[in-house]
Amino acid sequence: MRDSTRAENSRRSLSPSEIDGESEPLVEILMSTHNGAKHLEAQLDSLVAQTYHNWRLIVRDDMSSDKSVDILGQYSRRCPGKVALITDGEGQLGACQSFARVMKHANANYMMFCDQDDVWLPQKIELSMNQLLQVEKTNPGIPLLLFTDLTVVDEKLTLLSDSFWRYQRIDPRNTTPNSIVFDNVVTGCTT
Secondary structure (H helix, E strand, C coil): CEECCCCCCCCCCCCHHHHHCCCCCCEEEEEEECCCHHHHHHHHHHHHCCCCCCEEEEEEECCCCCCHHHHHHHHHHHCCCCEEEECCCCCCCCHHHHHHHHHHCCCCCEEEECCCCCEECCCHHHHHHHHHHHHHHHCCCCCCCCCCCEEEECCCCCEEECCHHHHCCCCCCCCCHHHHHHCCCCCHHHC
C-alpha cells in the first residue's frame, strides 16, 4: 500500500524548523520485516527520498528466509546512521512481538510505524510532522497520535483507490476509544 499524507492545499508546507525556529526533531521509523524482499527495496528507497531529513529507521528482521536481511544490510551500509538493524538473536517472534522489540530500541520523541511493503510518498514525514508540531503548540504536554489516510495500490503500485478510508468506508473522525480499538480506524502503517 502506498501511504499518503495529504496537504490542505498545493502550496509547500512549512518545514518543522520553520514552525518552531529550531532544527528538525528526530523521527524514528519502526519496522519489522519477514520475507519482505520482494517489496523492501521500494520501501527503503521511499524513506531515503523523504523531504524531511532527520529520521532514523530501526528495523528488526523476524527470521526471514529470503534476501530481506541482505537488503537491510546494504541500506545500512549505504546510509550510515540512518538504518539501524537490530540483531537480537530472539528468533521468530511474529509481527506483534517483533515490533514490540523494535519499540524497545526507540528513544526519539517522535515515532512512525512502517510496513515492509509500504511505499511512502516523499512528503509523508514532513507533512505529518508539520501537523503534529502545530497540534502540539495548542495542546502542550498532551500525548498525541497522528494518523493519515493512505493510497491503495496493487503489488505493481497500480492505483486501486486514492483513499483507504473511502475504500473501506471508514470515518476517520470517529476516534472514540471503542472505535480505535474495534473498528480499525487507525491503520498502523499510517501512524
